Amino acid sequence: MTTKKDIENALMRGADTLRDTIDAANYKDYVLPIMFVKYLSDSYEDALDELRTQYSGPRLERQKKYLPFTVAEKASFQALYESRFSDNIGQIINAAMRQIEADNNQQLAGVLSTVDYNSENALGTREHKNAILRDLLEDFVSLNLRPSQIEVKDGQVPADVIGDAYEYMIGQFASMAGKKAGSFYTPAAVSEIMARIVNVQPGERVYDPTCGSGSLLIKAARRQNSKEVAIYGQEVNGSSVAMAKMNMYIHEIRDAKIGWGDTLANPLFLDSDGNLLQFDAIVANMPFSKNKWASGFNPGGEASGTGKKKFQMEASLDKFHRFDWGVPPASKGDWAFLLHMIASLSVNGRIAAVAPHGVLFRGAAEGRIRQRVIEENLLDAVIGLPENLFYGTPIPACILVFKKNRPTTDVLFIDASKNDDEGNPRYIKATKQNELGQVHIDAIVDAYMSRTEQARFAHVATLDEIRENGYNLNIPRYVDNFEEEEPVDIEEVKGNIERLKGEIAIAEAQMAQYLKELGL
Secondary structure (H helix, E strand, C coil), X not given: CECHHHHHHHHHHHHHHHCCCCCHHHHHHHHHHHHHHHHHHHHHHHHHHHHHCCCCHHHHHXXXXXXXXXXXXXXXXXXXXXXXXXXXXXXXXXXXXXXXXXXXXXXXCCCCCCCCCCCHHHHCCHHHHHHHHHHHHHHHHCCCCCHHHECCCCCCCHHHHHHHHHHHHHHHHHHHHHHHCCCCCCCHHHHHHHHHHHCCCCCCEEEECCCCCCHHHHHHHCCCCHHHCEEEEEECCHHHHHHXXXXXXXXXXXXXXXXXXXXXXXXCCECCCCCECCEEEEEEECCCCCCCCCHHHCCCCCCCCCCCCCCCCCHHHCXXXXXXXXXXXXXXXXXXHHHHHHHCEEEEEEEEEEEECHHHHCCHHHHHHHHHHHHCCCEEEEEECCCCCECCECCCEEEEEEECCCCCCCEEEEECCCECCCCCECCECCCCCCECCHXXXXXXXXXXXXXXXXXXXXXXXXXXXXHHCCCCCCHHHCCCCCCCCCCCCHHHHHHHHHHHHHHHHHHHHHHHHHHHHCCC
16 A cells, blocks of 8 residues: 555655756656656546446446546556657657646646656756656656555545645755745645634635645645635746646645736736625735735836836726735835735635734835724734744744734734743754644644733733834734843952952963063
């Protein structure tokens, strides 16, 4: 039986095959689609074998049409493996992936055609490229991904095992990619916190405007039966869109709507009147302080240096009126994304969004936007997270929670970045990347749910208190984590100074004697 570890090992072998040839940030683009083709091929063969036990001849052919997807024989993984010594193996892989997309266009459009396996620019000369692709196919040939052959634990189905392995490896690829990883991966612990906070219910719509690989969306949807939740995501990076669609499909979420485009300049999910579609729950790990976030509102390229007026974003340029409360600075798009989420929120909706700490205290336009959001009673909580938690940046981040129709006007502040009363960190310190263990996750969620004072950890701030702080939300203003130092004994310090002076005088006299004896 195939275990989760077997799948992870195969994916890691694929990454090792690509090492030294392409950048680590691009491993996922080549490895995950190959595994996906293996998954589709094995799953399809498993389904066919099940049908063959019941039907034959024309009846079998008719029943094939009712399967959720199809894989043509020449596009299957086995066919690719048997062609692995071909001089044009890159072209053969490309053609197979295009055929799988075409045969399953409604479900798999844009999933497998974003990467060119025949690119010499990416994979090297023909001989080198062919050797790499041959090795890549051999890395997966022994991996049996037939659902009937997946080892499951109590309460699991095969899709859970394969999906969890897929998401685990996305995290591993993010670790390898370093600074280039932040755009497609949210640490699993942070995803769990956000999913538990928004608490998606059956029949609701959940949305991620910067969905990356889709892991955060899946985590939020799986709090309930994901088949009873409508899932929407948009992403500007084509590679991440493909990864998100694969991720959804492997988790057997076949009706998720994943859009490709600039969420701010071209939001894709609109209602029948052309307004922003409204969502019950929104989760997001948006690009931190995105520069030139408004460039999509300037399709004509209004330029500087040509005698024309330099482009400047104005609220009137957005037909959805998302920036009527203020236009964020051109070099920092954090509040642009947050305002988009707020504008996309249903009557009783809630948001959990990861953001850099700058959104809490930066002034000028951001300060005015923050004040308006607070006065509109939309901000529910600010949760400070440990530093070095996210791939791509060592800086600490926070989770902002917004809600509509809140029954109270106070704001909860939680600081999970420091030590507890016993001096232990509220997270797991690690050399490369800090982590949140289950006990830390539970402590944050419990503090959010209970909404009570906890020394050095949680504080419920009144609206007046926030006003007195000039709408500055910097967490240390509300959660006192100051550690008192031991009182200094001045007399003891003076005594130590006199003692040291005496020791220095003796040493200097001895040094002078040595120099005199040496005639220096």
